[in-house]
Amino acid sequence: MALSDPSLLLSWAKLQDIDIHKSIQIKSTPQAGLGIFYSGSDPLVTSEDEEPSTLMSVPKKVILTAENIRTFALSYGTTLQELLKSGDEEETLSQRATILRFLLFSLHQFEAPKLQKIARASNCYAAYLDFMPSPLSRQSDDAQKLLTALSLSDSLPPPPTFWTPGQISKTVGTSLYSPLAAKVRLLSSEFEQFSSQWQDVFEKIDGACENDVEISFEEYVRADWLVASRLMELPMGDELNIGIIPLIDFANHSTPCHINAQYEITDDAVKLVSLPGRVAPDDELLISYGPSKGSSEILFTYGFLIDSEDAGRESVKMRVRDGGVLQLVYGRPPVAEFVVSDGEVTWECEFLWLLCVTEEDGFEVSVAQQVEGPPDVDISIRGRMLSGVRGQEAVEAMKEEYGNDGKMRDVLELRRVLILERWVSGWMEDLARAEIREFDEEDQHITELAEDDTKGGGTEKDMVDGVIETLRQREERVYLLVLQELEKSKQKLAKSEAVMAYLAAQNEEPEGEDEQTPELTEADELR
Numbered sequence: 001m002a003l004s005d006p007s008l009l010l011s012w013a014k015l016q017d018i019d020i021h022k023s024i025q026i027k028s029t030p031q032a033g034l035g036i037f038y039s040g041s042d043p044l045v046t047s048e049d050e051e052p053s054t055l056m057s058v059p060k061k062v063i064l065t066a067e068n069i070r071t072f073a074l075s076y077g078t079t080l081q082e083l084l085k086s087g088d089e090e091e092t093l094s095q096r097a098t099i100l101r102f103l104l105f106s107l108h109q110f111e112a113p114k115l116q117k118i119a120r121a122s123n124c125y126a127a128y129l130d131f132m133p134s135p136l137s138r139q140s141d142d143a144q145k146l147l148t149a150l151s152l153s154d155s156l157p158p159p160p161t162f163w164t165p166g167q168i169s170k171t172v173g174t175s176l177y178s179p180l181a182a183k184v185r186l187l188s189s190e191f192e193q194f195s196s197q198w199q200d201v202f203e204k205i206d207g208a209c210e211n212d213v214e215i216s217f218e219e220y221v222r223a224d225w226l227v228a229s230r231l232m233e234l235p236m237g238d239e240l241n242i243g244i245i246p247l248i249d250f251a252n253h254s255t256p257c258h259i260n261a262q263y264e265i266t267d268d269a270v271k272l273v274s275l276p277g278r279v280a281p282d283d284e285l286l287i288s289y290g291p292s293k294g295s296s297e298i299l300f301t302y303g304f305l306i307d308s309e310d311a312g313r314e315s316v317k318m319r320v321r322d323g324g325v326l327q328l329v330y331g332r333p334p335v336a337e338f339v340v341s342d343g344e345v346t347w348e349c350e351f352l353w354l355l356c357v358t359e360e361d362g363f364e365v366s367v368a369q370q371v372e373g374p375p376d377v378d379i380s381i382r383g384r385m386l387s388g389v390r391g392q393e394a395v396e397a398m399k400e401e402y403g404n405d406g407k408m409r410d411v412l413e414l415r416r417v418l419i420l421e422r423w424v425s426g427w428m429e430d431l432a433r434a435e436i437r438e439f440d441e442e443d444q445h446i447t448e449l450a451e452d453d454t455k456g457g458g459t460e461k462d463m464v465d466g467v468i469e470t471l472r473q474r475e476e477r478v479y480l481l482v483l484q485e486l487e488k489s490k491q492k493l494a495k496s497e498a499v500m501a502y503l504a505a506q507n508e509e510p511e512g513e514d515e516q517t518p519e520l521t522e523a524d525e526l527r
C-alpha cells in the first residue's frame with residue numbers, strides 16, 4: 001500500500017465535524033513518526049495571561065470509545081457485533097477489548113469482497129486508521145507488510161511487546177521485565193481464546209478465504225500496542241471511560257519544560273489547547289504522556305526512551321516479591337517507587353511499616369482460608385484486632401500506633417532503612433549481572449512464542465539492545481543514589497538515643513530472645 005499524504009487526515013477530520021485551527025498540519029517528525037505542527041506565521045498566544053487557543057476539538061461522538069463502537073456496530077449487520085461479544089456469554093467485553101477488536105477488524109486485510117466492504121468501504125474510520133503506525137512494516141515478510149500503511153520512524157526501536165524472547169530476557173533485573181513478561185503472557189492467552197472466536201465469526205461469511213478467517217498473533221500485538229499507546233482516560237460523570245481521540249492521538253510526548261499543549265475535556269468534546277506563550281511558528285505541538293512516569297513505564301507503553309536528563313527526573317517502580325505479610329495485606333505485592341528529581345532522592349515504600357514490626361512488638365497477622373475467594377486477613381496491633389483492614393489502611397493504623405511511640409519510632413525507622421537497603425542492593429546486583437539472563441520459571445513459555453529469535457534487522461536489534469542497556473544504567477544510577485541516602489539515614493539513626501537504648505536492652509537479654517529483629521544486628525555494628 002502506498003504511503004498516504006498525512007494532510008488527508010485533516011480532510012477526513014473535517015468530514016467528521018472535528019474542528020481544526022487553520023494553521024495546524026500533520027506531518028512526519030524526524031524521530032517520532034507523525035506529529036502535529038503549528039504552521040502559522042505568528043506566535044499563537046504571546047502572553048502567559050491570555051486565554052489558551054483551541055487547536056483541535058474532537059466531538060465525543062467521534063472518539064473511539066467502547067460505547068461509540070457498539071453504536072457504530074449496530075449499522076454493520078451482525079459480523080462486527082458478533083466479534084464484540086465476549087467468549088463467555090455472561091460477561092460483557094471490557095472497554096479495552098472492544099476497542100482492540102474494532103481495530104483488528106478495521107485493520108485486517110480481508111480478501112473476500114463482502115468483508116472488504118464491511119471492514120473498509122462502510123467504515124467511517126478507515127481513512128484515519130490508514131495512518132496508524134506499525135513496527136511490523138519494516139520487517140521483510142510481505143504478509144506483515146500488508147498489515148499496515150505507515151511504519152514507525154526508522155530511528156525508533158520496535159516497542160517492547162514486539163521484542164524477541166532473547167531481547168525480553170535481557171531486561172531481567174530491570175523494572176521493565178516483570179510487567180513486560182506479564183503482558184506477553186496475557187496477550188498470548190487472550191489471543192488463544194480470541195483467534196478461535198475470530199475464526200467462528202468469519203468462516204460463516206460467504207466467500208471468506210483462508211486469510212480472512214485467520215488472524216495472526218503479530219496483528220493482535222500490534223492492535224494492543226496501538227490501543228495502549230493512544231488510549232486516553234475520559235472521566236465522564238462518575239464513570240471512567242477510555243478512548244482513542246482521532247487526530248489528537250497524533251500529539252507526541254515531551255518533558256514538562258518543552259510541552260506547549262495539553263488536553264482539555266469538556267461536556268461534548270476533547271480539545272487540544274496551546275499553553276499560553278509556548279507555541280511559536282513551525283513548532284511541533286507536544287504534550288506530556290505523564291510527567292511522573294519513569295523511563296521504564298514510558299518505554300513499556302509507548303516504546304521509546306524519554307530524555308530523563310532533560311526532564312530533570314528519573315523514577316523506578318519495582319514490584320516487591322513477597323509471598324508473606326505484604327501479599328496477604330495488599331492482595332498482591334505492592335510497588336516500591338524511587339524518584340531522583342533535580343538531584344534529590346525520595347522514595348515511596350510505606351508498606352515497609354508492615355515488615356518492620358514483629359510479634360514481639362505486638363503485631364500479628366492471622367489468616368482464615370475461605371472455601372472460595374481470597375483469604376480473610378485479620379491484623380492485630382498491640383492486642384487491638386482489626387478485621388478486614390487491608391493495604392494503606394493497615395499501614396495508617398501501624399503508623400498511628402508505633403509512629404507516636406517515642407521509644408520505638410527511630411528503631412522502626414532504622415529497621416525499614418535496613419530492609420530497603422537489603423532489597424535495593426539485591427536489585428543492584430540483579431542489574432549488574434552480565435551473564436546471559438534467564439527467564440523466571442513462570443515465563444519460560446515466552447521462549448516458545450517466537451520460532452525465530454533472529455527476526456528484525458541488525459540495526460533494529462542494536463537499537464533494542466541499546467535501549468535496554470540505557471534503561472539498565474539509569475536504574476542502576478537511581479539505586480546507587482538511594483543506597484547513598486540510606487547510608488546517611490543509617491548513620492543518623494544509629495546515633496538516636498532511642499535506638500541506642502533499644503540495642504542496649506537487647507544486649508542485656510539472654511541469647512536467643514531477639515531472633516525476630518535480625519535487622520538491628522547491623523545497626524549494632526554501626527555503633
Ligand SMILES: C[S@@+](CC[C@H](N)C(=O)[O-])C[C@H]1O[C@@H](n2cnc3c(N)ncnc32)[C@H](O)[C@@H]1O
Nearest residue numbers: 032033034133229230249250251252253302304
Ligand atoms: C499517541 S502516538 C503519537 C503519534 C505517533 N507519532 C504516530 O505517528 O502515530 C504515541 C507514539 O508516538 C511515538 N512518540 C511519541 N512521542 C515520542 C517521543 N518523544 N520520542 C519518540 N517517539 C515518540 C511513539 O511511538 C509512541 O508510542
